Amino acid sequence: MKKVILTLTIILCISTIVRADEGMWIPALLQKNEAEMQAMGMKITADDIYSITHSSMKDAVVLFGGGCTGEIVSDQGLLLTNHHCGFDWIQKHSTVEHDYLTEGFWAMTMEEELPCPGLTAKMLRNMVDVTEKVLNGITNETTDEERAKIISDNIKNIIESVQKDTEYKVSVESFYIGNQYFLMYNEIFTDIRMVGAPPSNIGKFGGDTDNWVWPRHTGDFSIFRIYKDGKPYKPDYHFTISLDGVEEGDFTFVFGYPARTNEYLPAVAVDQEANVVYPVVVDLRTQILDIYNKYQEKDAKVRLQYASKHAGLGNGWKKWMGVIEGIRNFKGIEKKKAFEESFYDWCQKERRRVIYTRALREFDDVYAEYEKYRMATTYFTEAGLSIELIEFAANFAQITEVTKDTPQEEIDELVNALKSATATFFKDYYQPIDEEVAVTMLEAYRAAQPEDFRPEILNEIDKKFKGNVKSYVNYLFSKSIFTSEEKVNKFLDEFTPAKVKKIEKDPAIVAANSMMDFYVENVMAKSRECNAKINDLRRVYMEGQMKMIPEVYPEKRLYPDANFTLRVTYGKVGGFKPKDAVTYGYFTTLDGIMQKENPNIYDYVVTDRLRELYEAQDYGRYADKDGSMHVAFIAGNHTTGGNSGSPILNAEGKLLGLNFDRTWEGTMSDLIYDPSICKNISVDIRYVLFLIDKYAGCTRLIDEMTIE
Ligand code: ARG
Numbered sequence: 001m002k003k004v005i006l007t008l009t010i011i012l013c014i015s016t017i018v019r020a021d022e023g024m025w026i027p028a029l030l031q032k033n034e035a036e037m038q039a040m041g042m043k044i045t046a047d048d049i050y051s052i053t054h055s056s057m058k059d060a061v062v063l064f065g066g067g068c069t070g071e072i073v074s075d076q077g078l079l080l081t082n083h084h085c086g087f088d089w090i091q092k093h094s095t096v097e098h099d100y101l102t103e104g105f106w107a108m109t110m111e112e113e114l115p116c117p118g119l120t121a122k123m124l125r126n127m128v129d130v131t132e133k134v135l136n137g138i139t140n141e142t143t144d145e146e147r148a149k150i151i152s153d154n155i156k157n158i159i160e161s162v163q164k165d166t167e168y169k170v171s172v173e174s175f176y177i178g179n180q181y182f183l184m185y186n187e188i189f190t191d192i193r194m195v196g197a198p199p200s201n202i203g204k205f206g207g208d209t210d211n212w213v214w215p216r217h218t219g220d221f222s223i224f225r226i227y228k229d230g231k232p233y234k235p236d237y238h239f240t241i242s243l244d245g246v247e248e249g250d251f252t253f254v255f256g257y258p259a260r261t262n263e264y265l266p267a268v269a270v271d272q273e274a275n276v277v278y279p280v281v282v283d284l285r286t287q288i289l290d291i292y293n294k295y296q297e298k299d300a301k302v303r304l305q306y307a308s309k310h311a312g313l314g315n316g317w318k319k320w321m322g323v324i325e326g327i328r329n330f331k332g333i334e335k336k337k338a339f340e341e342s343f344y345d346w347c348q349k350e351r352r353r354v355i356y357t358r359a360l361r362e363f364d365d366v367y368a369e370y371e372k373y374r375m376a377t378t379y380f381t382e383a384g385l386s387i388e389l390i391e392f393a394a395n396f397a398q399i400t401e402v403t404k405d406t407p408q409e410e411i412d413e414l415v416n417a418l419k420s421a422t423a424t425f426f427k428d429y430y431q432p433i434d435e436e437v438a439v440t441m442l443e444a445y446r447a448a449q450p451e452d453f454r455p456e457i458l459n460e461i462d463k464k465f466k467g468n469v470k471s472y473v474n475y476l477f478s479k480s481i482f483t484s485e486e487k488v489n490k491f492l493d494e495f496t497p498a499k500v501k502k503i504e505k506d507p508a509i510v511a512a513n514s515m516m517d518f519y520v521e522n523v524m525a526k527s528r529e530c531n532a533k534i535n536d537l538r539r540v541y542m543e544g545q546m547k548m549i550p551e552v553y554p555e556k557r558l559y560p561d562a563n564f565t566l567r568v569t570y571g572k573v574g575g576f577k578p579k580d581a582v583t584y585g586y587f588t589t590l591d592g593i594m595q596k597e598n599p600n601i602y603d604y605v606v607t608d609r610l611r612e613l614y615e616a617q618d619y620g621r622y623a624d625k626d627g628s629m630h631v632a633f634i635a636g637n638h639t640t641g642g643n644s645g646s647p648i649l650n651a652e653g654k655l656l657g658l659n660f661d662r663t664w665e666g667t668m669s670d671l672i673y674d675p676s677i678c679k680n681i682s683v684d685i686r687y688v689l690f691l692i693d694k695y696a697g698c699t700r701l702i703d704e705m706t707i708e
């Protein structure tokens, strides 16, 4: 029996640590992966991908805006990213006469390219390991508090000493949870213009229904251009585009900006995420989305008003359901625990390793303490602030602090800001939805949070409304001025400090203040304290894992969690088996779009133009060898949020497509990666070119690209 358990432990352990197909690698250290990449089929060198002495692929990849990736595909700074990454800009440029979201947008000349003030592209120029400098002065005796101070002083000094000598923006980033530090030199571009976007029924085909799901048929791309000094930017490198397509087993790599992963958490933390926090968030959002759906189906105007709110809530909601299920099916917690057993064994071999054992043991207590605050935060943001009226009223907190001594100028500024917030709010506000959400969320909030640890307003419902949430909500919505645009504007127009007393009594302000005060006074500081402790423990545990894994599993290499810095990940093209008796192929085609077509369902409308091209089979050189038009494909690249828009490249480093999503079954990859089900989804570059060329006729863009 003992032997069986031991073997099981070993098998379980091995599958929680890195193997080929897993990992997001630091480009400056890619030499270490080169042999493996080449063995998997890569025909270029690590130096072709990242070099600081000559131009390389890194000079063609940017952080697009705050949260996506883009790649340069011409010597005039032409930039590709996803449609969902360009979405806000396409929307901002749209008017009733020119609805680019619905119709698509194509600048037929450079003069027609639309400036996007505020949009930036960040390009990594160099990165240097500065771990020693950052940790200088830290000894075994340094306390956690002293440590934080020393590090922040050291970082400040490093930045001050280099920033003056470079045109690039420098920053210091932490890797491996404070065990390694890099100094980053970034070039920031601030003149980015919108060049093209397909209509939403192509760029967002399948909508929220297909989101996170394979098989997928979304033409998820949009086109921008980087300008520098008022002229199209001449990059040091731009990607060559391959028309070869992909086959099962082909080597690919993805180069981009993954935002956050947590692969080295202890079991207790994964358990809390997947079994305590996510189920609550999913449950609350299910209730809200059901209400949205009910009203959205009834009324076309409401459907539009709540489209973006729905997409925002729905994206996380759907992903976390996948994470919960993936962790369960993949036995994620059991595997983490088995790994911890072998970690303890390793620690026992040397007495000084007791610090790692201690850290690992301490997690249990800290997470137990943290849970209360984590849930209080979750209910505050997910239930309390989901009531739009309360969230809106919370914006007015500042104005309730105005006194007769506040300078008029400041008041005017505040009033103007609130006026514009008011206009934005009411444009997309539908009160019947909000009232129903309020009843559901307050009921859930009240039921879940103990009487002695919740905002006072929830206890008031018991005291003044006999626990009847509905009658409280009736009172809230009928007595508050914040349900009426007219009343809010009148209040703002006539605002004087003397009016503060009255507005403070508005039931929406009372509710908002009650929730915010409770959070600030009872939750925030404690939450931060727990987080600081957790971070210190995680750093120590990470250090332990960095020593243990190479010793115990010498064939494995560690990679740092995603932290919004440039990374390379690689894997092979291929389908997978998501569950018993189901097998997924690795690519989709235009035939699939026609199969999904449904003129009555918004997400599945196909334009006449696309249908004509399909019927004529007019794909030109963009057709696959098999004669069909390939739309999307999957591969085993370890990606996450932020990788949207990233180039997916072939063995020669030529562009095959744009990464835009992951398969639902593998969304747990942010916590635990399993190559058998964790796959990234990309739109095939040939579908992108076909749309630019044949669908939109924007051939000037095709002409400036390098296509092979
Ligand atoms: N799931 C993708 C990513 O996290 C795409 C989200 C945008 N698309 C959507 N239908 N909401 O971010």
Ligand code: ASP
Pocket (backbone or CB within 6 Å): 067, 068, 639, 640, 641, 642, 643, 644, 660, 661, 662
């Ligand atoms: N869709 C994600 C993004 O927008 C990518 C992912 O999570 O796989 O970055």
